[in-house]
Amino acid sequence: MSEKREHNLGKKIKSSFQSRKFKGGAYATIISSVVIVIVLLINLFVQELGIKKDLTADGKYSLTEETKDFIKNINHNITIYYLVESGGEIDEFKRIVDNYDNLNSKVSVKYKDPVQYPKFATQYVEDEIGAQSFLVVNEDTNVAKYIPYQNLFDYEINSSTYQYDVTGLKVEEQIDAAISFVTNEDLPTVYTLTGHGEASVTSYLSGLYKDNNITATEFSSLTAQSVPEDCDVLLINMPQYDLTEEETAFLKDYLAKGGDAIFFVDYVTNSLPNVVSLLNYYGVDVVDGLVVEGDSQYTISSRYPTLLVPKISSHEFVKNIKDKKYIVVPVGSGLAIRNDLRDTIETNTILKTSDKAYSKINVNSTVAEKEENDIPGTFILGLEVKEAVGEKETRIAVYTGKAFLEDQYLKTTSFGNADLIINTINAMSGQENALSIRSTSLDEPMVSMNTAQKDRIGLVTVVLLPLFFLATGITVVVRRRRK
The missing domain is CATH 1.20.5 (Single alpha-helices involved in coiled-coils or other helix-helix interfaces)
Structure with missing residues (x-):
């Protein structure tokens, strides 16, 4: 009896191996094993070849298209040195800088150990050299720029700990700026007008100038007789008190000789007759009041109808902003083009509201809705004026927004305010190949949506x-x- 049971058990086991269910399971197991082996072999092969793919949502470790185009057009022999001890490379730095090595045969990346070669960088620069830094050298001219470790990050103060937190990575931005510096003999100089209650240049904006190879200094028209000769662009940032007749005359003379200027205006501007006369001379009116946007698609939020997100036109000042970022115009006044333009003047609208916007005459009103005396839109929020002056050309950009150049709007990577001011300066000063690359946020990207x-x-x-x-x-x- 027991022999019969054993025989039946053996028969069942044997038949189970021959069943369709077992065959299907075995087939699936074999296929899974083969797939796993193939994946492992592919991983080993890719690792051996050093192939990497940036799968981050915002391309943290890839170069922007602007940088790629810039590098491909470099005609100088450029070497980017990553100064780091062998084996101590920061992966994020390495992944970004290695991208520069494959775009142009004239641009190469090399690794140099500052411990093993402590005096290597001193043949190019006088800076105190540290590890985890970069040195960019123009081998044709021997001009070099050193990028210290601390300049490769963005920092913000943590309101809870009062310590600085790292919020962004600036490797691409800094290397691009260094390459631009060593290949460009004529870097722009910006003078900022002072003495009339103008909005001050923040430390972040100063750093932005420095990162983009822009020399910036203040200029008081109260004590000067003329605009300095080396001024490429004059910045007039929301004066709260009027110019004198003498100041107005020599600023007008500066512009009439082909000078370039950027005006930022607000709802106070119309109470300054000499500032207004200067703008009027070049065909620009400042509309009374402050703009309220009636279409929530063009605001940061329907709760803040004066934080405007304008329509962006095609223009060289917004070449890397349009369709990629928002520009925020906080508490702005409307601009309009005058009807009595001279034939020699050309105007180009850059930013504008929707046709549902209106200008609130009573700027202290607590009522957001349109009132009887309010002026209906559309309003210009940013424009360029050009006028030929012999062989030269006067270029004036006029933007509006009470807090346009404040840190909160310059630092936010999804906003294009920082790009706009840098692009405007570079274009006016003839920096055709200059870039405006912002730092890469280390935070996980969030989806931005309008109302x-x-x-x-x-x-x-x-x-x-x-x-x-x-x-x-x-x-x-x-x-x-x-x-």
Whole structure:
């Protein structure tokens, strides 16, 4: 009896190995094993070849298209030295800098150990050299620029700990600026007008100038007789007190000789007749009041209708901003082009509101809605004026926004305010190949949506989808009951 049981058990075991279920399972196991082996072999092969792919959502470790185009057009022999002890490379630094090695045969990346070669960099620069830094050298001219470790990050003060937190990576930005520095003999100089209650240049904006090889200094027209000769661009940043007749005359003379200027204006500007006369001479009117946007698609939030997100036109000042970033115009006044333009003047609109905007005459009003005396839009929020002057050309950019150049709007990487001011300066000063690359945020990217987009998504997820599932459920129940 026991022999028969053993025979039947053996027969069952044997038949189980021959069953369709076992064969299917065995086949699946073999396929899975083969796939795992193939994946392992591919990983080993890719690792051996040093192939890497940046899969981060915002391309943290890839170069921007602007940088790629810039490097491909370099005609000098450039060497980028990563100064680091062998084996101590920071992976993020290495992954970014290695991208420069494959774009142009004239641009190369080399690693140099500052411990093993402590005096290597001193043949090019006088800076105190540290590890985890970069040195960019123009081998044709021997001009070099050193980038210390601390300049490769963005920092912000943590309001809880009062310590500086690292918030962004600036490797690409700093290397691009260094290459631009060593290949460019004529770097721009910006003079900022002072003495009339102008908004001060913040430390972040000063750093932005430095990172982009822009020399910036202050200039008081109260004590000077003329604009300095080496001024490429004059910045007039929201004066709160008027110019004198003498100041107005020599600023007008500077512009009439082909000088370039950037004006930032606000709702105070129209109370300054000499400033207004200077703008009027070049065909620009400042509209009374401050702009309120009636279309929430063009604001940061429907709760803040004076934090404007304008439409961006095609223009060289916004070449790397349009369709990529927002520009925020906080508490701005409207601009308009005068009807009595001289034939020699050309104007180009850069930023504008929707046709639902209006200018609130009473800037102290607590009512956001349009009132009887308010002026209906559309309004210009940024424009360029050009006028030929013999062989030269006067270029004036006029932007509006009370806090346009404050840190909170310059630092935010999804905003294009910093790019706009740097682009404007570079274009006016003839820096055709200059870049405006911002730091890469180390935070996980968040989806940015305007109010209308939020409302549409809310409608779909909160109303339409539940209704769809409810209708589907009712349909299924009704059909089952009928059966």
